[in-house]
Each structure stands twice: as C-alpha cells, then as structure tokens.
Amino acid sequence: xxxxxxxxxxxxRLEGDQxxxxxxxxxxxxxxxxxxxxVEAEFxxxxxxAAQLADGMTGDEAAVEAAQAxxxxxxxxxxxxxxxxxxxxxxxxxxxxxWIWGVVEDSFRHSAILGTLGLVLxxxxxxxxxxxxxxxxxxxxxxxxxxxxxxxxxxxxxxDDGKAARERVGELCKLYEDRPDTxxxxxxxxxxxxxxxDGRDLITLAERNLVAPLDEEARREIAGAAKxxxxxxxxxxxxxxxxxxxxxQAIVLMRKIAEIYGGKPGLLGFFKLARSVGAHLAIxxxxxxxxxxxxxxxxxxxxxxxxxKLGEGVLNGLLTARVGLSAMAVCRPTPxxxxxxxGVRDVAPFLFGDKTxx
Numbered sequence: 167x168x169x170x171x172x173x174x175x176x177x178x179r180l181e182g183d184q185x186x187x188x189x190x191x192x193x194x195x196x197x198x199x200x201x202x203x204x205v206e207a208e209f210x211x212x213x214x215x216a217a218q219l220a221d222g223m224t225g226d227e228a229a230v231e232a233a234q235a236x237x238x239x240x241x242x243x244x245x246x247x248x249x250x251x252x253x254x255x256x257x258x259x260x261x262x263x264x265w266i267w268g269v270v271e272d273s274f275r276h277s278a279i280l281g282t283l284g285l286v287l288x289x290x291x292x293x294x295x296x297x298x299x300x301x302x303x304x305x306x307x308x309x310x311x312x313x314x315x316x317x318x319x320x321x322x323x324x325x326d327d328g329k330a331a332r333e334r335v336g337e338l339c340k341l342y343e344d345r346p347d348t349x350x351x352x353x354x355x356x357x358x359x360x361x362x363x364d365g366r367d368l369i370t371l372a373e374r375n376l377v378a379p380l381d382e383e384a385r386r387e388i389a390g391a392a393k394x395x396x397x398x399x400x401x402x403x404x405x406x407x408x409x410x411x412x413x414x415q416a417i418v419l420m421r422k423i424a425e426i427y428g429g430k431p432g433l434l435g436f437f438k439l440a441r442s443v444g445a446h447l448a449i450x451x452x453x454x455x456x457x458x459x460x461x462x463x464x465x466x467x468x469x470x471x472x473x474x475k476l477g478e479g480v481l482n483g484l485l486t487a488r489v490g491l492s493a494m495a496v497c498r499p500t501p502x503x504x505x506x507x508x509g510v511r512d513v514a515p516f517l518f519g520d521k522t523x524x
Contacts, residue, residue, distance in 0.1 A: 226507060227320055229449040230495045234313040237442025238496070266291070298432075305435040312429060312499045315341070320501045323369045331365030335372045338499055341428055342376070351376040370504045377500050383426045385513045388490035391419040392514040396483030400476050412482050419486065420493045427497040439493070446492040480517055487514045 266288050274281030315337055322330040339355055342348040354375055362368045395415050399408045417436075424431050424439055431439050487510045495507070510517065 226450060226495065227501050229446060230501070231317055231320070232449060233442045233446035233492075233496050234316065236445040237440075238309045238313045238438045240438065240441070302432040302434045305430055305432040306438065309424075309429050309431060309435055309438065312341070312427065312497065315499050316501060319369055319372075319499070323366050323501070323503060326365045328363050328365040328368070331368045332359055335359060335368055338372055338376065341499060345428075347379075348376060351379070366503075369500070373500045373504050377498065378505055380426050381494070381498075381505060381508075384423050384490070384494045385508060387419060387422050387426070388487055388494070388513045391415050391490060392483040392487040392517065395486045396479040396517065398479075399482045400479035408478065408482065412486065415486055416489045419490050423490060423493040424497045427499060429497055439497070442496040443489060443492045446496055447488065450492070483514060483517045484510055487517070 270281060270284040270288055273284040315334060318330070319334050319338070321327075322334055335355060336359065339352045342352060355372055358368060358371055362371070395412055398411050402408050402411070417440075420439055420443060421431060421436060424436075429435070429439070491508065491510065491513065495502075
C-alpha cells in the first residue's frame, strides 16, 4: 500500500493587496524533463448567478415588448387608410350632428317647450360624448404608461441601475395609489426605496410584494374563464353558440386582466389591447412558452376519442387560457423576474386531468 505524499509547505509574502508566492522548484518526470504545470481558472459561482439574473428576462420578454410596441404603444402615423377612416368618421359625425340639429329645429316649430327639451337633450348628449372621449384618451394613456414602465423596469434590471430602479419602482407605487388593497405593499416598497441600493434586488422585491398578488387574481380569472368555456362548449348544441361564447369570454377575460393590472381599457383602448394580445399570440404561439404542445395535442386526442364535444371543450379551454396568459404578459407592469411565468398547466390543470391543482 503506497503512502500518499502530502504537499510541501510553501512560503509567501504580502505586497499590498497582492499575495506573492515563492517560486517553486519545477517538478521533473522520470526522464528528468521538467513537467508543465497547468493552472485552471477557478469557477466563480457568484459571477454565473449574476449572469443568469441579467439574462433571466431574455426568453419571452422580447416577445412581450414587441407585442406592446405593435399594440398599446403603436402610434398611428399618416396613411391613406387612416385618412379614409378619419374622413368617413368625420362625415358620419357631421351627418349625425345635422340630423340632431334638424330635430331640434322641428321641435321649436311645433312648440317652444319641445324645442327647449330637444336642445337640452342634445346638450347632454354632447357633454356625455366629450366625457366619454376624455375617458378613452385617459385609458389609452394609462395603458401606454404601463407598457413603458414594463420596458423601463426590464432595462433597469438588465443594467442593474439603482437610480433608474428607484425611480421606476416609485412610478409603480404611484400607479396603484388609488387601490386600497395595495396599500401595505406600497408602504413596504417605500421603505425599501430608502434602504436598498441594488437595483435588481429592488425590482425583484417590487415584483414579489406588489405584482405577485395581482398575478394570483389574474390566474384565478384565467382558470375560471377556461373552465366555463370548456364546460359550455361540451354541452352546447350549436357550433355558433360555441364561437360566440368563446369570443365573448376572451373579450371579458382581456378586460378583467387589464383592470387587475390597472389598465382599465375603454373601447379604443381595448382595440389596442386586443392587437397586443394577438401579436403576442402570433409571436409565442408556435413556441408555447412554458407548455408542451405535444401534451396538449395528446390530451385533446384522448378527449376526442371519448367524446367529440368533450374534445372541443378541452381545445377551446386551452385557447382561452392561452389568450389570458398573453393578456397577462402584455398588461403586467413588470417583467417576469423573480416569479416564474405561468403556463396553461399552471393556471388550468383540470384541462389535463390533473385535479390536485384545480
């Protein structure tokens, strides 16, 4: 049994911050030739963790920002299609105004009381139209604010900019200052703003404390909509009713998710939101981030063998869940950093036969 040789002690000296070791005598092999000592670089676990944190949003984040730019942040520049729609809208508004004015004049010809009543009603209609348009533009501005905040937080996290992170987290707190249910989280974040210097840690804490509870509400809405669609489709006698119910549930789901994250879209704002959701589905639909297309296809095939209507219900439930997840991604004010981006199996496990999470 050979005895293992222990390494010989070596002397070293300190020169400032550097450690200088004494020159060791080069070892030789049996032939007397000096052997070459290979020094390998040490593995830095902390550097790898920092790189993973910096690259943690590169998966679906590019798709989310592209979808937001194509929808909620899209600015309609000059185009002949836009000119045509504006001209047609102007003509319709002019025709409606002339018709209302003609009704008021005819009312005055019959009676002063009827004319006054018609004038008052026309004035109320004009005031209501102005208020509605003001709310529409405010809702669109709020959606744009959320989309810009999302991109700014992603950039601040990637660059670990502490100053930018504090500014953006402050904007995030102001975004929900009119919601009492976020009061405790906002107070905690305001305290963190004074204590935490690291930008990435601050954004991570903001996501965990303020946005994560909103994610749970959005998941419940997605699960409820997917369950309703799958059940109604399975028992509905007409295909037309299936289509109308699925479309209606998708519209309601997108609006509810936008309201959960503070968007509150109006009519025009909903069109921009739907465009963003459609763009996100088009970008990530072929990849199905967080899901297995093979599992979905196999699940639908097994259900279809049992019952054709049951298979349609499962497929429509999957489609509704995918729409909800895309709406969740584009409406969320922060990117997915600390929290894992959910998939269809996470929000609607009952579609795959898993009853433990439903």
